[in-house]
Amino acid sequence: MPLLAIDLGGTKLAFAVFSQKGDLLCEEKINLDKRKGAEVGRLISETVAANLATQKDKGEEIEAIGISVPGIYHKNEGTVWAPNIEGWENYHLLKEIGSVAGNIPVIIDSDRTCYILGEWWMGVAQNCSDAIFLAVGTGIGAGILTGGKILRGANDIAGAIGWMALERPFQHHYKDTGCFESRASGEGIPKMARKILSEKKEYDGLMKTKSLNTLTALDVFEAYEKEDAIAKEVLRHCIELWGMAVANLISLFNPEKIIFGGGVFGPAVKFIPDIKREALKWAQPVSMQHVAIETSALGTRAGLYGAACMARKNFKT
Amino acid sequence: MPLLAIDLGGTKLAFAVFSQKGDLLCEEKINLDKRKGAEVGRLISETVAANLATQKDKGEEIEAIGISVPGIYHKNEGTVWAPNIEGWENYHLLKEIGSVAGNIPVIIDSDRTCYILGEWWMGVAQNCSDAIFLAVGTGIGAGILTGGKILRGANDIAGAIGWMALERPFQHHYKDTGCFESRASGEGIPKMARKILSEKKEYDGLMKTKSLNTLTALDVFEAYEKEDAIAKEVLRHCIELWGMAVANLISLFNPEKIIFGGGVFGPAVKFIPDIKREALKWAQPVSMQHVAIETSALGTRAGLYGAACMARKNFKT
Numbered sequence: 001m002p003l004l005a006i007d008l009g010g011t012k013l014a015f016a017v018f019s020q021k022g023d024l025l026c027e028e029k030i031n032l033d034k035r036k037g038a039e040v041g042r043l044i045s046e047t048v049a050a051n052l053a054t055q056k057d058k059g060e061e062i063e064a065i066g067i068s069v070p071g072i073y074h075k076n077e078g079t080v081w082a083p084n085i086e087g088w089e090n091y092h093l094l095k096e097i098g099s100v101a102g103n104i105p106v107i108i109d110s111d112r113t114c115y116i117l118g119e120w121w122m123g124v125a126q127n128c129s130d131a132i133f134l135a136v137g138t139g140i141g142a143g144i145l146t147g148g149k150i151l152r153g154a155n156d157i158a159g160a161i162g163w164m165a166l167e168r169p170f171q172h173h174y175k176d177t178g179c180f181e182s183r184a185s186g187e188g189i190p191k192m193a194r195k196i197l198s199e200k201k202e203y204d205g206l207m208k209t210k211s212l213n214t215l216t217a218l219d220v221f222e223a224y225e226k227e228d229a230i231a232k233e234v235l236r237h238c239i240e241l242w243g244m245a246v247a248n249l250i251s252l253f254n255p256e257k258i259i260f261g262g263g264v265f266g267p268a269v270k271f272i273p274d275i276k277r278e279a280l281k282w283a284q285p286v287s288m289q290h291v292a293i294e295t296s297a298l299g300t301r302a303g304l305y306g307a308a309c310m311a312r313k314n315f316k317t
Numbered sequence: 318m319p320l321l322a323i324d325l326g327g328t329k330l331a332f333a334v335f336s337q338k339g340d341l342l343c344e345e346k347i348n349l350d351k352r353k354g355a356e357v358g359r360l361i362s363e364t365v366a367a368n369l370a371t372q373k374d375k376g377e378e379i380e381a382i383g384i385s386v387p388g389i390y391h392k393n394e395g396t397v398w399a400p401n402i403e404g405w406e407n408y409h410l411l412k413e414i415g416s417v418a419g420n421i422p423v424i425i426d427s428d429r430t431c432y433i434l435g436e437w438w439m440g441v442a443q444n445c446s447d448a449i450f451l452a453v454g455t456g457i458g459a460g461i462l463t464g465g466k467i468l469r470g471a472n473d474i475a476g477a478i479g480w481m482a483l484e485r486p487f488q489h490h491y492k493d494t495g496c497f498e499s500r501a502s503g504e505g506i507p508k509m510a511r512k513i514l515s516e517k518k519e520y521d522g523l524m525k526t527k528s529l530n531t532l533t534a535l536d537v538f539e540a541y542e543k544e545d546a547i548a549k550e551v552l553r554h555c556i557e558l559w560g561m562a563v564a565n566l567i568s569l570f571n572p573e574k575i576i577f578g579g580g581v582f583g584p585a586v587k588f589i590p591d592i593k594r595e596a597l598k599w600a601q602p603v604s605m606q607h608v609a610i611e612t613s614a615l616g617t618r619a620g621l622y623g624a625a626c627m628a629r630k631n632f633k634t
Contacts (some may be wrong), residue, residue: 130471142569146468146475153463153571153604154447160601163560163568167482170598178568179599242514248565251480251495252459254470281487282496284477285468 001063006044007114008069010084010138013040015047016301017055018308020063022122027304037087044093045100052104064105065097066307068114072128080108084138107310111135112159113150114306115296116143119259121309123297125154130255133302133306134161134246137262140181143306146253166244184241186264189217192234205229223268239271244279250291251284261296269295321368322506322624323361324431327401327455330357331619332364333373335625337380339439344621352500354404362417363408383624384414385431391473397425401455409460417471424469424627427454429476430467431623433460436576440614440628447572449561451553453476454579457498460623463570483561501558503581506534509551522546538584556588560595567600567608578613586612 002025007014009032016027035043048065055062073083078094085091109117116125116133125131126143133143140162144151151158162176162185173191174182182188194212197203206223207230209216223231248256260272266298276293283291298305309315319342324331331440333344352360365382372379374508388399395411402408414423426434433442433450442448442462450460457479461468468475479502480495483579490508491499499505511529514520523540524547540548575591593610615622627631 001619037570070524102370132351144569146463146470147466148467149464153461154358154573155604155607156603157601158569158571160568160571160604162562163599165564165599166485168557168561170595171481174599178601195497229393240485244485247480247482252461252569254475254477256471261450278487282480282482282491284474284480287472287474287477290472 001061002055003311004048004062004065004307005067005304005311006047006067007111007303007307008044008067008071008082008085009111009303010082013043013047014304015051016304016308017051018120019306020312022305022308024301024304027301032085036085037091040085041090041091041093041096045096048097048100052101062104063313064107064311065101066114066309066311067093067097067106067108068111068307069093069108070111070302072157073108073113074111075152078108104287105311109150109310110141110143110156111303112141112143114143114310115261115302116259116306117150117309118143118298118302118305118307119296120135120145122305123302124259124294125257130253131259132249132253132255133259133261133296134249135262136185136242136260136264136268139149139177140185140262142249144253147257151312161249162244162247164248166228166241180241180245184238184245186217186262189220189234189238189264190215192237193220193230196230196233200230203230207231217264217299218267235271237270238268239274240278241267242271242275244282246275246293247279247282247288249283250279250287254284254287255291257292257294259294259296261302265295319372319377320625320628321365321379321382322621322628323364323382323384323397324428324620324624325357325361325384325399326428327387327399327404328621330360331621332368333621333625334368334379335622336513337629339622340627341618341621344618345532349402353402355406357402357405358410358413360409362413365414365417373605375484379421380541380630381424381628382414382418383431383628384410384425384628385428386425387411387428387623389474390426390430392469395425405474420481420627425456426623426627427473427476427483428620429458429460430626431460432468432578432619433462433576433623434574434626435615435619435622435624436613437462439622440619441576441611442574445573447570448574448576449566449570449572450576450578450613451566452557452579453502453577453581453585455503456494457502457568457579461570462568463572478562481562481565483558488498497558497562501562503534503579506537506551506555506581509531509554510537510547512552513547517547520547522552523549535584552585552588555585556591559592559593560584561589561590562601563610564596564605567596571601571604572608574609574611576611576613578616582612
């Protein structure tokens with residue numbers, strides 16, 4: 001029986017139907033269009049109901065529904081904390097979707113957990129018992145598989161690697177999103193560039209024409225391609241931090257694989273050899289020899305694959 | 318039936334007999350006296366044989382033998398890598414002790430694994446499913462319990478937190494033991510002090526009288542008590558690094574407890590409130606609220622308790 005996978009993001013909802021074997025049968029995306037709170041819940045409910053009906057019309061029944069959420073899922077309570085969706089501080093998603101799904105099982109988990117599960121099921125982490133998905137997008141998070149199990153932590157908040165302390169002394173602007181994320185994420189990269197731009201009055205390079213407020217990570221990557229000095233400075237700093245973070249994961253977890261994904265990897269994929277060289281300096285040397293550092297095979301679909309993976313019969317995380 | 322616990326250190330061998338319930342029935346220590354390679358193996362064999370005989374004389378039979386080793390234990394191969402014991406790069410300990418033990422089970426694991434197991438069994442981590450023992454002695458390592466299981470990694474090397482990258486840019490002297498350990502361990506503390514002492518020619522404080530070569534961590538702690546400026550500088554730096562490392566464990570693992578132990582904690586126990594304050598700045602804030610930061614309840618016996626814990630019937634790590 002097919003699996004329904006739903007991947008809720010901060011700005012859009014993706015959903016797909018998979019076969020048990022992992023074939024992607026159909027896929028669609030809906031913009032959230034500034035929906036918030038219960039409106040987002042209703043959109044998911046409607047999506048689930050519509051998909052159940054469509055499958056029924058085909059004479060099929062959905063086996064189970066897997067949902068990836070952009071934040072934290074509290075398994076015992078069935079609630080979601082999603083910082084980018086207004087009113088989702090403690091949203092009772094399981095109960096809501098459960099009432100639409102009837103006796104079809106609903107399994108929910110955080111996006112970072114879904115990313116690593118997706119790669120484990122159908123991507124580059126197949127046959128791994130110890131692998132980590134390092135998602136670098138607007139924020140930074142890690143989905144961690146150790147000894148064949150998902151690392152959840154005592155309150156389901158494990159993997160908050162955006163908070164990793166990598167540069168002392170503490171600076172006040174680390175306070176909101178953590179040291180690592182404040183510098184080396186999709187939001188951190190233009191923030192670093194803006195800071196340097198505002199200090200270097202004499203700068204007359206490519207990014208000069210950009211308004212400081214609208215400068216994006218992509219602008220910095222594009223300027224880097226054209227050998228812009230500030231873009232180089234910012235991204236070299238990021239390479240160092242990505243390398244240190246990877247090294248810390250290697251030393252602590254001794255994983256078989258670390259998989260880079262998220263919007264920034266993307267354009268930062270070309271830096272992976274540099275990141276490896278940086279990690280090599282810092283990491284426990286035997287663990288370093290045993291790890292492979294790769295990019296996501298599933299790209300923006302990693303969350304959908306992970307959601308489907310969880311929905312399979314007898315699957316335990 | 319009683320359990321035999323053996324805790325091999327870099328300079329001594331401790332052993333103890335425990336009841337199944339965790340009562341310490343007897344305990345002894347033997348200096349290694351510069352024994353190396355097979356001599357150390359023989360000492361353990363003899364200790365095991367003698368204890369089995371003693372128990373037999375009492376009409377008791379040892380249920381199983383647990384052994385804590387100062388390094389890495391490769392479970393599948395039954396071999397030990399112990400950097401402080403000459404000739405133990407790949408020592409076949411399980412086979413050797415197995416031949417003395419006959420049909421009595423022998424369970425071996427790394428000291429850091431034994432520390433957290435000891436605290437979980439009889440110390441401050443009882444009833445925890447997610448707890449970390451941060452052992453700061455000559456070196457630095459972490460024993461990590463996640464979701465009720467010991468984190469081993471793909472090659473049994475997980476928990477090598479001494480290699481944690483905390484200060485950029487990379488410095489050459491991090492190469493041997495890792496960034497964190499090169500600064501904030503029992504060897505790192507006097508190394509930092511020596512470096513500052515050799516630079517500050519005008520210094521005329523307490524540590525001036527110490528030969529640079531023989532200066533120990535304890536000397537730095539003693540000088541700190543007497544408000545020595547260099548000792549203060551070194552230990553403040555350590556507090557920052559300990560706080561950052563604790564914060565990183567909190568953000569990544571979302572544990573219920575982090576337990577400081579090892580020779581340095583010890584004298585550094587009084588800094589735990591300062592370390593907490595430092596960690597509070599860096600860590601994921603929700604995980605930070607949920608964690609308790611404590612000191613080992615078992616002190617130098619944590620390894621023995623952990624070795625006994627592993628030896629209990631039906632115990633699985």
